[in-house]
Amino acid sequence: MSKNEISEQDRRRKKALIVFQVLLYSYLLGLFLFQLHLYSLSDW
Amino acid sequence: MASTTFGVYDAHQDNSKQAQWRADKWMIAGTLLMGTGVLGIFGLPLFFYGLHLQIQAGKAGLSVRPLIVTLIGYLVIIDSSLNSLGWAMDLFANHSLINRVLTAGWGAVFDGGYFWHYNELTVGPYAVGGAGAPGEKGWEISLILGCFCPRLAAAIGLLQMKRWGQQWLIVTCWMGVIVWIGYNLNMTFYADVRYANITFPVWGWWIYDIFYITPFLSLPYLHTVNREIFTD
Amino acid sequence: MNKNEEKDLPLGTTGHFANMHKWLQRALFVCLVALVLEASFSLPGLLVWFGWPTLSMTEVCDELMKVRWSDDNAECLVPHPLYGANEGEGRTTGPNATAQDQWGIQPRPEYKRIGFRDLVKFRDDRLLREAEAKAQAELIYRTAGS
Numbered sequence: 001m002s003k004n005e006i007s008e009q010d011r012r013r014k015k016a017l018i019v020f021q022v023l024l025y026s027y028l029l030g031l032f033l034f035q036l037h038l039y040s041l042s043d044w
Numbered sequence: 045m046a047s048t049t050f051g052v053y054d055a056h057q058d059n060s061k062q063a064q065w066r067a068d069k070w071m072i073a074g075t076l077l078m079g080t081g082v083l084g085i086f087g088l089p090l091f092f093y094g095l096h097l098q099i100q101a102g103k104a105g106l107s108v109r110p111l112i113v114t115l116i117g118y119l120v121i122i123d124s125s126l127n128s129l130g131w132a133m134d135l136f137a138n139h140s141l142i143n144r145v146l147t148a149g150w151g152a153v154f155d156g157g158y159f160w161h162y163n164e165l166t167v168g169p170y171a172v173g174g175a176g177a178p179g180e181k182g183w184e185i186s187l188i189l190g191c192f193c194p195r196l197a198a199a200i201g202l203l204q205m206k207r208w209g210q211q212w213l214i215v216t217c218w219m220g221v222i223v224w225i226g227y228n229l230n231m232t233f234y235a236d237v238r239y240a241n242i243t244f245p246v247w248g249w250w251i252y253d254i255f256y257i258t259p260f261l262s263l264p265y266l267h268t269v270n271r272e273i274f275t276d
Numbered sequence: 277m278n279k280n281e282e283k284d285l286p287l288g289t290t291g292h293f294a295n296m297h298k299w300l301q302r303a304l305f306v307c308l309v310a311l312v313l314e315a316s317f318s319l320p321g322l323l324v325w326f327g328w329p330t331l332s333m334t335e336v337c338d339e340l341m342k343v344r345w346s347d348d349n350a351e352c353l354v355p356h357p358l359y360g361a362n363e364g365e366g367r368t369t370g371p372n373a374t375a376q377d378q379w380g381i382q383p384r385p386e387y388k389r390i391g392f393r394d395l396v397k398f399r400d401d402r403l404l405r406e407a408e409a410k411a412q413a414e415l416i417y418r419t420a421g422s
Contacts, residue, residue, distance in 0.1 A: 027225065035239070149336065
């Protein structure tokens, strides 16, 4: 049935979007932590 | 009475449209104030009242915009206005008293790029002024023109439930992702200029600016909403 | 997904994404309120941090410039004269440069950090310095005269 196909597509889309969000937020967090690391090195 | 099904439907459509417009008038007034920055505190209650009207209309059975579309649309407008306003001041009004206190003062507290040798930038013989941090002027000009202006238009299209509004908001939100990645990297590479001897190094900037992540929050919705609710 | 639940969902949201949309909506709401409050309190908040109302807005601008180029003589001209001299003229480079920087590929500013109401303190310190210098000069003048 077509309904199952749609929900399969939805499942994949949801997964991709969750991966996208996790990647972006961890990138931001990573950069923030890196800046804190620089802060600890250089006495700003 | 010759009230056909069509007549009832038309009346419902008309009432919905009117209710939506009544709510939008308050929200637009609020957003105009909120987009100015300082006057935002006066705009917020107006906006909330419009939001309340829209929720009430929805509860009364009228077909109004989904709440999340309203939030995304107006938030993107506010976000783009605030960004453009600050950067336009830095570009074109950088010697005004208010800019030298607000922008350069903000720089002294949160981001040294806006304090360090402020108003000294020149290109050849031509005075530019404003922030002199490496790369900053390039971001300012390209983002106002290439990202925030189209984003503003897209948000208005989204609020009108137009398909081009949804599509262009997706495009400009992806630009927003690039902006966050690139802008932050630029800051990190010139971290000495940006963070040395300011009041709140690192923490300050992140806490102040993190609320501009609107594109990250809008994209998952825009990609999963049923496209049929937007019309050509 | 039962039919009633599907009916309660907002327009455009399918059951599969209902939870995600709910959380996005909450986060968007938080961002909107935070952004607006932040933007409207930035100017008054910064002014109070710097020293208003003890210092007027022009005086705040003035003290900020003195900090930026580490120069007691830097002045915030209001209005800044059209086509006037660059504010950093003579303060950044040249024999009388006052700006403190470690120059390099990544320059490092060495101006004073501005803590809560520090600009008031900086001004008072400077006035004291200037008064002392003046007294000293008068003393020398009088000693030389007698």
